[in-house]
Amino acid sequence: MNSPSKILLIEPPFYRLYKNEHQFVRYPLSLGYLAGAIKKETNWKVIVYNGDFYPKTGFFDIVYMIGEGFYNYLDNIKNSSRPIWEETRLTIKEYMPDVVGISANSANFSSACIIAKIVKDFNNKTIVVIGGTHPSAVGSEVLNCPDIDVAVIGEGEKTIVELLSAIELNSCLDSVKGIAYRKNGAIIETPKRELIENLDILCFPNEIAPEVLKDYKIYPKDAFKSIFATRGCPYECFFALLVRYGVEK
Numbered sequence: 001m002n003s004p005s006k007i008l009l010i011e012p013p014f015y016r017l018y019k020n021e022h023q024f025v026r027y028p029l030s031l032g033y034l035a036g037a038i039k040k041e042t043n044w045k046v047i048v049y050n051g052d053f054y055p056k057t058g059f060f061d062i063v064y065m066i067g068e069g070f071y072n073y074l075d076n077i078k079n080s081s082r083p084i085w086e087e088t089r090l091t092i093k094e095y096m097p098d099v100v101g102i103s104a105n106s107a108n109f110s111s112a113c114i115i116a117k118i119v120k121d122f123n124n125k126t127i128v129v130i131g132g133t134h135p136s137a138v139g140s141e142v143l144n145c146p147d148i149d150v151a152v153i154g155e156g157e158k159t160i161v162e163l164l165s166a167i168e169l170n171s172c173l174d175s176v177k178g179i180a181y182r183k184n185g186a187i188i189e190t191p192k193r194e195l196i197e198n199l200d201i202l203c204f205p206n207e208i209a210p211e212v213l214k215d216y217k218i219y220p221k222d223a224f225k226s227i228f229a230t231r232g233c234p235y236e237c238f239f240a241l242l243v244r245y246g247v248e249k
Helices: 029-041 062-066 068-078 083-095 109-122 133-144 157-169 205-212 238-245
Strands: 006-011 045-050 099-103 127-131 150-152 179-183 186-189
Touching: 006 029, 006 083, 029 045, 029 099, 029 157, 029 205, 045 205, 068 109, 083 109, 099 109, 099 157, 109 127, 109 133, 127 133, 127 157, 133 150, 133 179, 133 186, 150 157
Parallel strands: 006 045, 006 099, 099 127, 127 150
Antiparallel strands: 150 179, 179 186
C-alpha cells in the first residue's frame, strides 16, 4: 500500500435526509476519539467527514420530519443520486481513501449501507469498516450488507489501530480482537475486545479537530461543546434489551 495510507471516517447523514437544513451541528465525538487514536498510534492520514453537517443554520422541526420530511427521507434512501449522496461521492473523490470507516447507530444504518455502496462503486478495492452502536448490538449481522468488509464490535480505539496495522501489512485479520469479517466466503468473528480500563490514555477529540475535521473552519463554536460523561448508555430501555439479548421464543 502506498504511503501515506489514508482513512476517511464518516458520520452518515440522518437528519439531512429529512431536510437538508436539518443538521447534526456537533463534532462527532466517537469519530474524534478514533481519529485521535489513529494519529497517535499509526502513520495513517485520517479525515473525519460529518455527513449530517450543513454549513447554514436550519430550524429543526419535528412536525416537518413526520410529515413532508418523512417522504424526503424515503426518497433519499431509495435514490442514491440525490444531492446528499453526491456530496459523499465528492468527499471520497477528494480524499481517495484506502479505508473508509463508518460510524452507525440503528437509525442511520440504512444511510451507512448506501455510503458503503458508494465507496465500492467508486473503488472496489477500498476497504469498508463499520463500527458504532448498531454493529455492537447486532454483531456480524451487519455483514449482510455486501459492501461492508469488516464490522468493529465494541470499543474501537484499540481495534482500529490493530486493524489498520494488519491491513497495511496485508496480514490475516484473525489476530485483531473485536471484529467480524468475511474469509473465503465465511463470516469470522474474533474474540471479544476487552474494555479500555484507563480512559485517560485516549486523546481529547477537540485537540485534533482542526487537523482532521472536514470543513472545521465553518463549524460554529457550539459544535465543540459536547462531552461524554460515561461510556455506553446507563439505562436499560426495554427495546434496547430486546436488540441486545433477543426475545425468548
